[in-house]
Amino acid sequence: MQRWAVVIPVKPVSVGKSRLRGAVPAAAHERLALALARDTVAAVLSCPEVGEVLVVTDDPAVAEVVTGLGARVAPDTPAAGLNPAIRYGESGLPARSWRAAITADLPALRPAELSAALRAAAEPPARRRFAADAPGVGTVLLTAPPGVPLDPRFGGPSAAAHAASGAVALSGDWPSLRRDVDTGADLDAAHRLGVGTHTGALVPAPCGPASTPR
Ligand SMILES: Nc1nc2c(ncn2[C@@H]2O[C@H](COP(=O)(O)OP(=O)(O)OP(=O)(O)O)[C@@H](O)[C@H]2O)c(=O)[nH]1
Ligand SMILES: C=C(OP(=O)(O)O)C(=O)O
Secondary structure, rough: OOOEEEEEEEOOOOOOOOOHOOOHHHHHHHHHHHHHHHHHHHHHHHHOOOEEEEEEEEHHHHHHHHHHHHHHHEEEOOOOOOHHHHHHOOOOOOOOOOOEEOOOOOOOHHHHHHHHHHHHOOOOOOOOOEOOOOOOOEEEEEEEEEOOOOOOOOOOHHHHHHHHHOOEEOOOOOOHHOOOOOOOHHHHHHHHHHHHHHHHHHHHOOOOOOOOOO
């Protein structure tokens, strides 16, 4: 079994998850952003294929929580943005390990689905691979074998950007992995899959019907 080193970027909760504002009362928004990251990191750390997790964040509350879960923490490079943060985090991972970057907004993530995706990512031939989000537009997981840089292209239509950079799409049926949460509708969809305990404590039930237009 490959043991993976994983980098997870987390924006400070005071400014992050801005498209999710309004899903919970304003006073609870930062707690929700923290809960999404906490449930994601906990699920990643529960995955037997994962040997270590490095969270890249400038947020002291995020750092404290994920350290308590067993992750290491590195700060963002100054005013760098998402892809530089991932590259900086990757520089702190063992170069000879299989490496992955995972977004911190997967509160429904099932460790068994991440295990399956990482096993698929390590199948020969060894190369960069990625898992697109549920709509097929963004990216939730980017992987690279030893000695090959992750070369992240997250942001906007990143599935196409990763494919254009030579990474190969992973095609498995992993709904909890692909369910990132950017909006209230995404949060409802994650809830229907079953969210982690901290997200569930703040949002006890989906807010809208399954047929709500996305
Ligand atoms: N460390 C770090 N993480 C980032 C940065 N920008 C985004 N992220 C993280 O990257 C992942 C995917 O980002 P988005 O889904 O766009 O999250 P976001 O920027 O908080 O959300 P919006 O404000 O709605 O765009 C999430 O885990 C974010 O916390 C950054 O500048 N630094
Ligand atoms: C940064 C990304 O996430 P989102 O679509 O959630 O903003 C991405 O998918 O590349």
